[in-house]
Amino acid sequence: MIAIWILLAAGVALLLAGSAFVVARRRPGSRFARRRRFEPLPPLAGRQPSPEQDSPPRLTTAPRPSQAGAPGDEAPGAPPRMVERLSRTRGVFSSAVRAMRSRRSVDEGAWDDLEEALLRADVGVATTAELLAGLRERVGAGELVGPDSVVAALSAELRGLLGIPPDPLLAMADEGPTVWLFVGVNGVGKTTTIGKLAMAQISAGRSVLLAAGDTFRAAAAEQLAGWAERVGAGIVRGAEGGDPSSVVFDAVQRAQARGVDLVLADTAGRLHTKVNLVEELKKIARVAGRPPGHLTEVLLVLDATTGQNGLVQAREFTEAVGVTGIVLTKLDGTAKGGIVVAIQRELGVPVKLVGLGEGPADLVPFDGDQFVEALLG
Amino acid sequence: MFDSLSDRLEGILGRLRGRGRLSEADVDEALAEIRTALLEADVNVSVARSLTAAVRERCVGEDLARSLTPGQQVVKALHAELVNALGGDPLRVTYAPSPPTVVMLAGLQGAGKTTTAAKLARWFRQQGRNPMLVGADLQRPAAVDQLRVLGEQASVPVFSEPTDPLMVAASALREARRLGRDVMIVDTAGRLGIDQVLMDEVSQVSKVLSPRYTFLVLDAMTGQDAVATAEAFGSALSLDGVILTKLDGDARGGAALSVKGVVGKPIVFASTGERLADFDLFHPDRMADRILGMGDVLSLIEQAEREFDREVADESAARLIQGRFTLEDFLAQLQQVKKLGSLSGVLSLLPGVPKEMKSAGSAIGDEQVAQVEAVIRSMTPEERRRPEIIDGSRRTRIARGSGTTTQEVNQLLRQFRDAQQLMRNPGLLGGLLGGGRQARLAEMLDSTMGDPALPAMGGIGGMEALGAGLGGGTGAGSLRASKAARQGKGAKRKKGGGRVTPRGGR
Numbered sequence: 104m105i106a107i108w109i110l111l112a113a114g115v116a117l118l119l120a121g122s123a124f125v126v127a128r129r130r131p132g133s134r135f136a137r138r139r140r141f142e143p144l145p146p147l148a149g150r151q152p153s154p155e156q157d158s159p160p161r162l163t164t165a166p167r168p169s170q171a172g173a174p175g176d177e178a179p180g181a182p183p184r185m186v187e188r189l190s191r192t193r194g195v196f197s198s199a200v201r202a203m204r205s206r207r208s209v210d211e212g213a214w215d216d217l218e219e220a221l222l223r224a225d226v227g228v229a230t231t232a233e234l235l236a237g238l239r240e241r242v243g244a245g246e247l248v249g250p251d252s253v254v255a256a257l258s259a260e261l262r263g264l265l266g267i268p269p270d271p272l273l274a275m276a277d278e279g280p281t282v283w284l285f286v287g288v289n290g291v292g293k294t295t296t297i298g299k300l301a302m303a304q305i306s307a308g309r310s311v312l313l314a315a316g317d318t319f320r321a322a323a324a325e326q327l328a329g330w331a332e333r334v335g336a337g338i339v340r341g342a343e344g345g346d347p348s349s350v351v352f353d354a355v356q357r358a359q360a361r362g363v364d365l366v367l368a369d370t371a372g373r374l375h376t377k378v379n380l381v382e383e384l385k386k387i388a389r390v391a392g393r394p395p396g397h398l399t400e401v402l403l404v405l406d407a408t409t410g411q412n413g414l415v416q417a418r419e420f421t422e423a424v425g426v427t428g429i430v431l432t433k434l435d436g437t438a439k440g441g442i443v444v445a446i447q448r449e450l451g452v453p454v455k456l457v458g459l460g461e462g463p464a465d466l467v468p469f470d471g472d473q474f475v476e477a478l479l480g
Numbered sequence: 481m482f483d484s485l486s487d488r489l490e491g492i493l494g495r496l497r498g499r500g501r502l503s504e505a506d507v508d509e510a511l512a513e514i515r516t517a518l519l520e521a522d523v524n525v526s527v528a529r530s531l532t533a534a535v536r537e538r539c540v541g542e543d544l545a546r547s548l549t550p551g552q553q554v555v556k557a558l559h560a561e562l563v564n565a566l567g568g569d570p571l572r573v574t575y576a577p578s579p580p581t582v583v584m585l586a587g588l589q590g591a592g593k594t595t596t597a598a599k600l601a602r603w604f605r606q607q608g609r610n611p612m613l614v615g616a617d618l619q620r621p622a623a624v625d626q627l628r629v630l631g632e633q634a635s636v637p638v639f640s641e642p643t644d645p646l647m648v649a650a651s652a653l654r655e656a657r658r659l660g661r662d663v664m665i666v667d668t669a670g671r672l673g674i675d676q677v678l679m680d681e682v683s684q685v686s687k688v689l690s691p692r693y694t695f696l697v698l699d700a701m702t703g704q705d706a707v708a709t710a711e712a713f714g715s716a717l718s719l720d721g722v723i724l725t726k727l728d729g730d731a732r733g734g735a736a737l738s739v740k741g742v743v744g745k746p747i748v749f750a751s752t753g754e755r756l757a758d759f760d761l762f763h764p765d766r767m768a769d770r771i772l773g774m775g776d777v778l779s780l781i782e783q784a785e786r787e788f789d790r791e792v793a794d795e796s797a798a799r800l801i802q803g804r805f806t807l808e809d810f811l812a813q814l815q816q817v818k819k820l821g822s823l824s825g826v827l828s829l830l831p832g833v834p835k836e837m838k839s840a841g842s843a844i845g846d847e848q849v850a851q852v853e854a855v856i857r858s859m860t861p862e863e864r865r866r867p868e869i870i871d872g873s874r875r876t877r878i879a880r881g882s883g884t885t886t887q888e889v890n891q892l893l894r895q896f897r898d899a900q901q902l903m904r905n906p907g908l909l910g911g912l913l914g915g916g917r918q919a920r921l922a923e924m925l926d927s928t929m930g931d932p933a934l935p936a937m938g939g940i941g942g943m944e945a946l947g948a949g950l951g952g953g954t955g956a957g958s959l960r961a962s963k964a965a966r967q968g969k970g971a972k973r974k975k976g977g978g979r980v981t982p983r984g985g986r
Contacts, residue, residue, distance in 0.1 A: 219525050225703035228519045289726060289754075290590025290699065321629030322622040329621035374729040379847070406590060410522030410703020410734065433589065436672040437712070438705035461619075 200479050206250050209242055213250055217257065224441035224478050225410050230448055234260060258475050264448050265471040272455055272468055273428075275365070276397030280312075280358035282351070282366045284391055285430075286384060286420055287404035289372030292432040292458060294323060296404050297367045298330030299458070299466040309364040311336040314354035316347040316387060319371035327369055334463070337363065347371065347383065348390040355396035366396065375419035388424040402455065404430045407440035417446045431469070432458035439478050485734070488517035493555050507539050510554065522703045522734030527565065527741040534561050559768050565737045566764035567746030571721060573607070576692045579662040580612070580653070584689055585723070586682055586713055587697035589670030592725035592751065594623055596697050597667040598630035599751055599759035600723075604663045605636060612661035614652040615640030616685060619669035627667055634756055637661070645669070645681060649688040666691070673712025683716045693720045695748065698735060700727045706735035710743040721748035724762065728753045757819070792816060805900060807864040811856045818849065854882035855892050867893055 203216035214235060221231040238256060241247045247256055275281045283300075285293045294317065301311045313331050315338060317323035324340045331338035339357055341350035351368050358366045368391055373380035392398035403426040405413055420426050431440050434457050443454050454469040492513045496506070511532045518528040538557035575581045583600065585593045597613055604611040613631045615624035615638060624640045631638035639655050641648055645668065656664045666689060671678035686694060696713050698706060713719060722739050724747050740746050747762040792812050799805050856864065858881030863870055870878070870893065879886045 222519055222525050223704045225522075225705070228516050288701070288729065290592055292590055320626065322625035325622035325625050326620070374726065376729050406699070406701075408588065408699070408702045408705040408709070410701060410706075411520055412522070412701040412729065413703075416701075433672070435674075436588070436705070437674060437708040438703070442703065 200254060204250050204254060209247075209250055209253055213253070214239070217253070220479065221441065224439035225413075226441035226478075227411050227414065227445040230445045254479065258479055261444060261475045261478065262471050264444055265474065266447060266453060268453055268455060268469055268471070269428075274399040276399055279395040279397055280355055280363055280366050282355060282368055282391040282396045282398045283400040283402060284351075284368045284370065284388060284398060284424070285402050285404055286370055286424060286426070287372060288374050288416055289320075291372065291404045291406040291409075293317070293372065293404045294326050294330070294369055295461075296402075296430050296432060296456070296458060296466060297327065297369050298334065299463050300456070301330065301336045301367055302334040302463045303466065304365055304367075305334055305336060310362070311365045311367060312354055312358045312361075312363045313338045314351050314366055314368040315340040316350050316369045317371040318343055318345045318347050318350065323369070323371065336367075337361075348387045351387055352390050352393075355391065355393075359395040366391075375416050375423075381419070381423045384420075385423055400427050401425055402428050402430050403452070404432060405440075405443070405446075406438075407431050407434040408436065408438040409440075409442055411442065411445075413442035414445050414449065417450055417452055421450055421452060426452050428453055428455035430454075430456040430458065430466075435459045435465070440474075441478055443474075444478075485517060485521040488520070489514065489558070492517065493558070496554050504540055507536065507554065511536055514558070518734065518737070521737075522701075522706070524704060524707045524734070524738035524742060527707075527738045530741065531561050531565055531737070534564075562737070562768035563765050565741050566767050567740040567762075570761050570763045571746070571748040574692075575609075575662065579660075580656040580664040581662060581693075582653075582664045582666065582689045582691040583693045583695065584666045584668065584686060584691040584717075585695055585697050586668050586717060587670060588672060588699070588709060589620070591670065591697045591699045593617070593670060593697045594626050594667050595630065595754075596723055596725055596749075596751060596759075597627065597665050598634050598636070599756050600665050600749070601631065601636040601663075602634040602756045603749075603759055604665070605634065609663045610661045611636050611663040611665055612652075612656050612659065613638040614648065614664055614666040616645040616648045616652075617667050617669040618642065618645060618648070623667070623669070630756070645685050646688055649685050653689065664689075673709050679712070679716040686717050694718060695720060696722045696745070698722050698724055698739065700724050700735060701729060702735045707738050707742045710739050710745065714743050714745065719743070719745050721746050723747070723749040723751065725751040727751060728758065807856050807859065807867055807896060808861070810896065810899075811853065811864070814849065814853060851882070851884060851888070852892060855879075855884055855889055858882040867896065 200216065200220045203213050203220070206213045206216075217238075218231055218235060221234065222228070226234075234257060237260065238247065238253055241256065242253060247253050273283065285297055287293050297313060301313060304311050311334075313327055313336050315324040315327045317327070318341050321343070324343070328338055328340065330336075337357070339350060339354040341347070341353070347370060351366075354366050354368065357363070368387070370384060370387060371380075373384065375381060388398060388401065390396075401424050403417060403420050405416065409416070417426065417429070429443060429446065429452055431443055431454050434440055446452055447454070454474075457467055457469050457474075459465045459467060492510055496510055514535070515528050515532045518531065519525065523531070535554070535557045538560070539554050585597055585600075587593050594617065601611040601613050613627055613634075613636050615627040617623035617627075618640075624638075627640070628638045637659065639648075639652050641651060649666065652664060652666070666685075668682055668685060669678070671682065673679065694717050696710060696719050698709065702709070710719075710722065722745055724735070727750050746764070749759065750762045752758045752760075792815075795809075795812075799809055855878060858878045859867075859870070863874065863878075870889075875886045875889050879889050882889075
């Protein structure tokens with residue numbers, strides 16, 4: 104009898120899936136159609152608001168000439184700490200590069216060492232292969248001689264790939280409340296990042312309102328409320344299980360009414376594969392960008408321990424809501440977060456902020472040089 | 481989960497399978513591709529290397545030269561190595577002689593410890609135990625609140641106090657004894673493996689609790705760092721295994737393949753969705769099947785046995801056999817399937833389901849299911865039994881009643897008709913469960929049983945036989961039923977049977 108149940112279950116499941124499949128194919132905006140339309144984002148600094156473009160949400164790039172948006176610039180007692188924190192991990196995986204350097208010539212073993220170092224840092228097979236192919240060519244042409252120069256050239260290329268962070272790092276709108284939206288899969292640290300960023304922005308002299316858009320996870324709003332109290336920001340909360348868009352809407356309205364500069368909107372963690380949740384996220388982004396609100400940043404929070412799936416996440420979220428930058432969290436552990444190299448290479452989405460610990464001041468602007476240095480040990 | 485890895489491997493192995501002879505160079509080429517596929521799936525660099533080396537060892541040599549189906553040899557070798565890499569046998573949970581049996585969870589921040597704790601509590605409840613949840617994560621704001629909410633959902637009491645983790649652990653033990661709870665699940669704060677202070681703390685908590693089981697909770701999306709994390713926690717705590725979370729995404733789960741290889745700790749549980757029910761013991765052999773694209777019907781059967789309402793299911797099953805499956809049965813069945821967790825989860829366990837359909841399945845939320853329900857509930861009992869009487873005006877009424885459009889009502893009816901036909905035809909029925917991929921598994925089983933004639937046959941046939949086998953398994957235990965099906969298939973394999981795509985899907 105059990106086998107029959109299974110057939111029934113399978114039949115019902117397939118019936119439902121079949122109907123969704125048909126519907127999805129018919130709908131022009133569905134993920135099946137969208138995938139093909141995807142193009143990498145243009146460089147962030149050059150983004151202009153384009154009226155005919157509805158989604159991804161309208162971005163306002165209105166650099167305030169004098170004010171830098173970087174939290175680390177203003178955060179008390181937060182000089183460039185990235186290298187110092189990252190150095191904790193140095194030596195864990197650097198043996199491959201060290202082995203490479205100690206070789207007398209650049210032979211096959213040396214290439215294997217380099218490959219292993221990059222793969223272990225989660226840079227990914229495709230990016231690694233491309234980087235190494237370029238280097239092999241240059242070694243073949245006699246341009247690079249000896250392991251040291253190869254490592255130096257590799258680090259230069261990685262730095263080139265990572266690019267220069269945009270200025271200002273995080274864009275503010277000219278007038279009306281600016282909204283920064285935080286998206287990502289479950290458990291990457293969105294709420295914590297918002298708390299830390301709120302503190303930095305408040306100490307930079309901005310007024311901040313938090314929107315508790317994570318209405319799904321049990322007690323997520325409490326967690327954000329804890330941060331709001333700690334850093335002295337306002338908070339707008341909705342009912343648990345309520346509509347997150349309405350929370351964001353309320354937050355923008357309140358920010359407008361009270362003349363608050365900045366709304367930091369939290370969202371529930373969602374896997375990029377859950378189509379309905381991604382649709383919900385698009386709606387949140389639409390609501391956040393509706394006047395008087397200006398959605399200037401959509402930040403994808405990414406856990407540094409994430410492997411190759413990080414690229415898929417970045418791609419899907421960028422496609423859905425136009426990610427403008429990445430916050431790489433938990434970089435103070437042993438993970439190297441090399442996946443951001445692949446993300447930058449394929450999607451052109453820059454890393455903007457880096458989370459280096461649990462303290463409120465442990466969120467700093469991304470520094471490509473230091474990152475590469477840590478990556479290669 | 482594992483889908484893209486299995487797609488890749490299938491492509492590589494598919495090319496080998498057709499060949500009559502394989503040279504060492506062919507094998508090496510395939511192995512290089514397999515290595516790349518593994519690395520792209522976040523399998524640890526060293527593990528990928530040793531795994532391919534081991535497969536090579538098994539393949540190359542006289543066996544391969546003599547085999548009539550060298551491609552199968554490679555598949556078989558890879559399957560064996562995957563099972564090996566994933567951890568051999570599933571965990572058999574035993575309980576402490578003097579309760580409570582303490583289960584401690586540790587891991588990085590955001591791995592999913594708190595949710596896992598609640599899922600584990602629900603699992604123990606299903607095993608007939610009386611679990612208690614302990615919130616020892618006093619670090620993350622509102623973590624204990626989260627646990628309380630989840631505990632309520634799982635109908636499991638939650639204990640915590642705002643002191644420090646050590647004191648919480650000690651008083652939780654007293655509380656569990658006082659309340660007569662025989663299993664205690666302790667959620668600890670997330671920490672980095674290199675944070676010495678917090679690692680010391682967690683090992684002290686462990687000393688107070690002397691847990692029967694200590695599990696590391698690991699995110700399936702973790703990259704190369706998975707191994708470093710597991711090593712760090714392994715040195716501070718004596719780990720008994722790993723719980724893999726967030727397997728419902730499209731992460732390729734290479735972490736799963738790496739941890740056992742490097743740290744020697746098997747994966748014991750896996751969490752495959754946001755709901756508390758999306759959680760179960762981890763079966764390495766089945767996971768290997770899944771990675772190689774062979775589906776996982778056994779897990780589905782077990783899940784169904786646990787969650788289904790036997791009476792309702794039996795009744796619908798009887799009607800199905802008699803060819804009288806109505807919309808009423810469908811509605812009842814829908815309620816049952818909902819208990820199995822997410823639809824995409826169910827689909828991912830089925831072999832031979834087209835990929836597009838799987839991703840469509842993941843698009844179906846509770847709302848769509850509710851809509852289908854609403855349409856059926858808006859029909860009269862007569863209409864549900866005999867949908868052919870639904871004419872224009874009835875359709876309009878149903879659409880209005882369910883808040884849908886007539887097109888949507890039409891679509892449902894059409895698909896139900898298709899599905900009905902599908903279910904009436906035992907051959908197609910078998911095809912549903914025995915799609916081409918499953919056939920390969922059967923083939924492998926068969927070839928290990930030493931039947932020389934079988935591997936030479938086409939890889940995808942015998943749907944009817946499988947269907948009959950499943951039907952014949954009525955009343956038998958789940959495993960036996962499924963085995964019977966496989967054997968039945970082997971016995972009656974025919975050549976021309978192609979893969980059958982359920983028509984309801986197009």
